Amino acid sequence: MKRQIPLIIVITLGFMFVAHTFIPHKASVAFYDWWVSWSKAISPFAVILGIMSLTMVHGTKISRKAPNWQYSALTLFALVFTGASGFIWGTSEGTPFMWLFKNVQMPMGSTMFSLLAFHIASAAYKAFRARSAEATVLLIAAIIVMLGQVPLGMAISKWIPETSSWILNVPNLAAKRGIALGVGLGMTATSLKILLGIERTYLGGGD
Amino acid sequence: MSNIVPFFEKMQALDRRYIYLVVALAIIIPLLIPFNSKTYVTEPTANVYKMIDSYAGRSDRAILLSFSHDASTMAELTPMEVAILRHCFQRKVKVFTLCFMPAASPLMDYALNIAKEDYDVQDGIDYCNFGYKPYGLFLPILLGMGDDIAEIVETDAQGRKISNLPIMTDITNYNEMNLVVDFAASSAVYSWIVYARARYGVNVAAGITAVMAADNYPYLQTGQLVGMLSGLKGAAEYEKLVDVFATHKNPDGTIGRSYSKEILQESWIKLSDVDKRVYKTARIGMNAQTVAHVMIIVFIILGNIGFFLSKKKKEQEMM
Numbered sequence: 030m031k032r033q034i035p036l037i038i039v040i041t042l043g044f045m046f047v048a049h050t051f052i053p054h055k056a057s058v059a060f061y062d063w064w065v066s067w068s069k070a071i072s073p074f075a076v077i078l079g080i081m082s083l084t085m086v087h088g089t090k091i092s093r094k095a096p097n098w099q100y101s102a103l104t105l106f107a108l109v110f111t112g113a114s115g116f117i118w119g120t121s122e123g124t125p126f127m128w129l130f131k132n133v134q135m136p137m138g139s140t141m142f143s144l145l146a147f148h149i150a151s152a153a154y155k156a157f158r159a160r161s162a163e164a165t166v167l168l169i170a171a172i173i174v175m176l177g178q179v180p181l182g183m184a185i186s187k188w189i190p191e192t193s194s195w196i197l198n199v200p201n202l203a204a205k206r207g208i209a210l211g212v213g214l215g216m217t218a219t220s221l222k223i224l225l226g227i228e229r230t231y232l233g234g235g236d
Numbered sequence: 237m238s239n240i241v242p243f244f245e246k247m248q249a250l251d252r253r254y255i256y257l258v259v260a261l262a263i264i265i266p267l268l269i270p271f272n273s274k275t276y277v278t279e280p281t282a283n284v285y286k287m288i289d290s291y292a293g294r295s296d297r298a299i300l301l302s303f304s305h306d307a308s309t310m311a312e313l314t315p316m317e318v319a320i321l322r323h324c325f326q327r328k329v330k331v332f333t334l335c336f337m338p339a340a341s342p343l344m345d346y347a348l349n350i351a352k353e354d355y356d357v358q359d360g361i362d363y364c365n366f367g368y369k370p371y372g373l374f375l376p377i378l379l380g381m382g383d384d385i386a387e388i389v390e391t392d393a394q395g396r397k398i399s400n401l402p403i404m405t406d407i408t409n410y411n412e413m414n415l416v417v418d419f420a421a422s423s424a425v426y427s428w429i430v431y432a433r434a435r436y437g438v439n440v441a442a443g444i445t446a447v448m449a450a451d452n453y454p455y456l457q458t459g460q461l462v463g464m465l466s467g468l469k470g471a472a473e474y475e476k477l478v479d480v481f482a483t484h485k486n487p488d489g490t491i492g493r494s495y496s497k498e499i500l501q502e503s504w505i506k507l508s509d510v511d512k513r514v515y516k517t518a519r520i521g522m523n524a525q526t527v528a529h530v531m532i533i534v535f536i537i538l539g540n541i542g543f544f545l546s547k548k549k550k551e552q553e554m555m
Binding site: 064065068069071072073075076120121122126127130131134135137138139141142143145146147149150151153154155157158159160168171172175176178179180181183184190194197198201202205206209 | 308370526528535536544
């Protein structure tokens with residue numbers, strides 16, 4: 030029963046949504062409106078579930094004094110403190126919440142993303158080698174696109190941004206479209222398998 | 237030749253911390269000492285500008301800015317958000333903001349606060365922040381706005397009922413709020429293309445990080461995306477468009493002029509001509525990006541020279 034009931038819900042609702050998309054009947058619209066109101070009611074519970082999950086995972090680590098448990102304590106403290114500052118003083122400009130966002134969240138987030146530049150430079154130097162014909166084509170294309178993305182490319186020659194644009198609009202586009210078609214067909218096939226009850230891995234293992 | 241080979245062999249084994257140091261300097265120095273470089277506007281960016289500009293002064297047209305990113309990609313995306321908001325405020329285009337990520341909510345306030353500083357605009361009249369909506373409501377809201385925005389979104393970020401706000405006069409659904417610009421470091425824009433564009437015919441544009449830009453070219457070619465701002469470069473291009481056209485001071489004292497390719501090609505705006513640093517953030521950032529790209533290209537060339545010299549030496553030793 031633990032597997033059959035979720036399976037029945039998924040299949041029934043799946044077909045109802047397919048019907049709603051293709052049949053603009055009054056009953057179909059009413060069903061959709063009913064679902065929207067339920068979605069709004071369900072969403073806050075997802076937040077509660079997330080907080081519970083985070084608290085349980087990190088609470089267990091702290092109680093067991095697992096390696097690096099101090100980070101878990103810091104995570105829970107940040108969760109409570111940030112949430113409380115938002116509830117007490119609001120989230121508008123000039124509040125502690127916004128101060129935390131600007132002085133903690135923004136620099137930390139930017140730092141993480143900016144590491145990419147260092148890794149790309151290091152990887153380019155250590156690993157980007159013209160070992161074969163294919164690698165050479167990739168290397169030349171990368172150099173042209175990199176130059177084409179900055180004003181220097183145009184300053185050197187009009188040909189550089191034009192070639193960069195051609196690389197992005199023709200070979201890149203062809204490859205991306207091929208991947209998109211493959212993904213689209215895969216998604217359609219998987220959706221059909223879920224609707225027909227053939228694909229059941231989303232239910233998890235065991236009974 | 238015999239002196240060069242050991243040098244490149246040493247360079248091949250160079251500690252990566254030296255590379256990090258060079259990259260750090262290549263980025264920090266141009267940011268501290270900005271230099272003028274010409275910004276060339278590409279067609280996808282110009283198309284976004286032209287579409288927004290066509291809504292100028294119309295009460296029955298509005299645009300929606302969807303913030304689908306967190307603070308990590310602010311460096312690339314915030315300058316384009318600020319530039320588009322400035323354009324809207326300057327040209328009296330109604331603008332709505334919305335996000336489905338909790339981390340994006342302060343980013344909307346941040347961009348709005350920067351952009352509105354020099355303009356006499358009022359929340360609820362000239363712009364409206366719909367605020368954060370849970371991701372579970374993404375699809376219902378995205379589709380629901382095709383029928384009635386006020387009904388599905390209900391309240392704005394301040395809890396006010398949207399249907400009561402003056403900005404909603406003449407605005408009902410995607411027929412009026414006819415352009416959605418999604419700012420993302422992911423493929424979030426596809427949902428707008430698949431559902432809002434396909435079902436309701438709304439125009440969709442993307443403001444996206446440079447690493448994700450290549451993924452969107454198929455949608456640009458088919459016209460499913462009316463335009464795209466690609467990374468910091470796209471933001472710098474939009475900043476230039478706002479300076480050249482939207483905020484241009486005419487001899488008769490009026491502000492703003494229509495888009496013209498000829499004027500754009502002739503225009504040269506120096507960084508010193510723009511008063512506020514926040515209005516030229518992307519163009520200053522492009523200086524750092526230029527130097528960083530050149531550094532990476534130099535690294536690639538040096539690495540390959542070393543590779544070929546070592547290979548040649550090994551071949552000679554084998555013989």
